[in-house]
Amino acid sequence: MAMKIMWAAAIFFGGWLFSYLFVRQLAFNFMTAYPMVKKLRAQDPELVAPGADKYTNMSVIVCVVVILIISFIVIRFCKLYLIISFFVGALSALLLFLPHLKITERGTFDLFCSAYSRFIPDDALRTAMLERKPKEIRSRLKELGLDGSIIPTFPA
Numbered sequence: 001m002a003m004k005i006m007w008a009a010a011i012f013f014g015g016w017l018f019s020y021l022f023v024r025q026l027a028f029n030f031m032t033a034y035p036m037v038k039k040l041r042a043q044d045p046e047l048v049a050p051g052a053d054k055y056t057n058m059s060v061i062v063c064v065v066v067i068l069i070i071s072f073i074v075i076r077f078c079k080l081y082l083i084i085s086f087f088v089g090a091l092s093a094l095l096l097f098l099p100h101l102k103i104t105e106r107g108t109f110d111l112f113c114s115a116y117s118r119f120i121p122d123d124a125l126r127t128a129m130l131e132r133k134p135k136e137i138r139s140r141l142k143e144l145g146l147d148g149s150i151i152p153t154f155p156a
Contacts, residue, residue, distance in 0.1 A: 008085040011078065015089025018070055023090065024097050026063040029056050031101045032112055036150075043146040052119035104152045109134065 033056045040048045074086050103109055110132045117129035122144065128136035138148030 004081065008081055011074075011082045012085045012089035015074075015086035015091075016093040017089075018067075018086075019090035019093035020097065022063045022066050022070075023094055024101070025059060026067070027094070027098060027101050028108070028111070029060050029063070032103050032108055033059075033116070036103055036112055037116065039150045043141070043150070044144070046121065047125075047144075047146070048116070049119040049121060052116055055116075055119070106154050109152060109154070113137075 037048050037052050037056070074083055078086065101108055103112065113129040113132045117126050120126040120129060122140070125137065125140045125144070128140055134151050134154060138151045141148040141151070
């Protein structure tokens, strides 16, 4: 009985890690990356290079493939109590991190800026994104004649 509990705890952690690595990334792509790239492109079609779409699409494809493979392996080769433990771990991680994947969260905004600054052709805007400074990003957008209100404000 003790071994079953230890295996269930181990696979619970595996499910949590699985969700943290792959499901959270998938949710980030749909909740943050796609909407922000779309908002930036709505301002100016050439503000974000086309590579941003390819980058996000590849991330989505890889995450979906890995999620399907790992889920298949767990469902196919684990006993019912381990399957339940795995998906409870995955669900707990998802519920823990899902509220923090909005662009209005500072960490998520910084993550977006770090990952997508390479697709910004404008040097000053790219530098501001690399440095993760929302005020400078807003001011640069205004200098370009665009609406800077799409960039969230954060308390100092």
